[in-house]
Amino acid sequence: MKFKTIKENILYAGMNDEDRLIFDELIPLDHGTSYNSYLVIGSDKTAVIDTMYPKFTQEYIKSFDENNITKIDYIIANHGEQDHSGSIPALLEKFPQAIVVTNQVCAKNLQEMLLIPQEKIKIISNHEELSLGNKTLKFMISPGVHWPDTMFTYIKEDNIICTCDFLGAHYIFDNIFAPETEDLERSAKKYYAEIMMPFSFVCRKYLAQIEELNADMILPSHGPIHKNPKYILDLYKDWTSDKGKNLVLLPYVSMYDSTKEMIDYLSVKLKEKGIPSIKYDMVDGNLGDLAIALVDGNTIVLGTSMVLAGPHPAAFNTVYLASILRPKAKIASFIGSYGWGGDLFSKMTDLLSGLKLDIIEPILVKGKAKPDDYLKLNNMADTIYQKHKELGLI
Numbered sequence: 001m002k003f004k005t006i007k008e009n010i011l012y013a014g015m016n017d018e019d020r021l022i023f024d025e026l027i028p029l030d031h032g033t034s035y036n037s038y039l040v041i042g043s044d045k046t047a048v049i050d051t052m053y054p055k056f057t058q059e060y061i062k063s064f065d066e067n068n069i070t071k072i073d074y075i076i077a078n079h080g081e082q083d084h085s086g087s088i089p090a091l092l093e094k095f096p097q098a099i100v101v102t103n104q105v106c107a108k109n110l111q112e113m114l115l116i117p118q119e120k121i122k123i124i125s126n127h128e129e130l131s132l133g134n135k136t137l138k139f140m141i142s143p144g145v146h147w148p149d150t151m152f153t154y155i156k157e158d159n160i161i162c163t164c165d166f167l168g169a170h171y172i173f174d175n176i177f178a179p180e181t182e183d184l185e186r187s188a189k190k191y192y193a194e195i196m197m198p199f200s201f202v203c204r205k206y207l208a209q210i211e212e213l214n215a216d217m218i219l220p221s222h223g224p225i226h227k228n229p230k231y232i233l234d235l236y237k238d239w240t241s242d243k244g245k246n247l248v249l250l251p252y253v254s255m256y257d258s259t260k261e262m263i264d265y266l267s268v269k270l271k272e273k274g275i276p277s278i279k280y281d282m283v284d285g286n287l288g289d290l291a292i293a294l295v296d297g298n299t300i301v302l303g304t305s306m307v308l309a310g311p312h313p314a315a316f317n318t319v320y321l322a323s324i325l326r327p328k329a330k331i332a333s334f335i336g337s338y339g340w341g342g343d344l345f346s347k348m349t350d351l352l353s354g355l356k357l358d359i360i361e362p363i364l365v366k367g368k369a370k371p372d373d374y375l376k377l378n379n380m381a382d383t384i385y386q387k388h389k390e391l392g393l394i
Contacts, residue, residue, distance in 0.1 A: 042132025054086035080109030106149035144202035169223030193291035244298030252303030309342030
């Protein structure tokens with residue numbers, strides 16, 4: 001594997017994983033993913049910033065010989081998760097003089113997860129610098145994007161920042177520089193939704209810090225390099241904003257189409273009022289599509305059938321996902337159909353309580369919707385319209 005030049009004496013040593021179909025056993029991947037590792041060669045010392053996912057360790061280690069790299073002095077661990085750090089033990093075995101450089105929290109994770117000896121770790125503090133001779137690495141401890149051990153590494157003389165998981169995308173590439181296409185934007189948005197959205201308020205803090213640096217390039221740990229940082233920073237400003245869009249999300253599961261018919265009807269009524277909606281089948285749909293929609297939607301109306309005496313498990317799973325991803329939605333409600341009775345909504349409402357949503361009166365129907373139920377759906381559409389108008393979305 002040939003390392004690729006980012007800038008003089010700064011090389012890309014990462015790899016694509018085009019066969020990976022799902023990440024964190026949660027979100028399906030459209031384009032596989034990449035595991036980015038960077039080599040910084042100073043006049044005195046050489047550093048590797050992040051290593052490699054264990055699946056590719058053997059090939060990764062071999063690549064140093066293939067590129068005539070005979071010395072590594074420092075292994076910078078921006079984050080302890082194994083898609084970044086998994087090849088550190090093998091790299092230390094190949095370059096026994098190397099020292100792992102990281103923060104206190106990450107050091108503990110590396111000792112516990114990878115059994116790296118304490119004497120092989122140099123612990124740094126926030127804004128501490130490490131000289132490689134004619135290149136200087138400055139460390140920015142950045143907990144919350146997305147683990148408590150995360151940090152960024154800034155290459156001062158080259159004005160380049162390695163942002164670990166922050167500002168990344170699950171996306172494979174041949175050209176290491178971001179193409180700024182719709183495909184990349186979708187992948188970056190899905191990545192943000194799954195990994196960063198629960199910490200949107202923290203993301204805003206680090207966006208401001210990176211903007212203040214006015215870096216020439218952003219080097220994430222997944223996805224291509226941003227030679228135009230404004231592209232990804234502007235996207236993140238939109239995604240991390242507190243204000244949702246004039247958009248209603250309609251996730252549903254419907255065993256005999258009664259709930260689906262109500263969802264379809266509500267979607268039409270919202271459209272008549274100038275409010276777009278996205279319907280999402282919670283059984284057959286791609287979870288990534290829902291995650292992307294959660295980044296923007298201001299209102300969520302979930303439709304569910306009843307299984308035995310409670311909501312369908314797919315509906316409960318979706319509500320749980322929303323509760324942990326913490327989208328910017330401000331309004332929510334439920335629509336449901338039942339056969340013989342039970343409690344369809346209260347447990348799901350409780351699960352969403354931490355999001356402090358404005359809950360519109362749910363609509364519960366036995367069997368098929370009747371004329372009075374369609375009037376209630378009309379009223380729900382009216383209520384959503386008024387609330388969106390009050391929020392300045394219309």
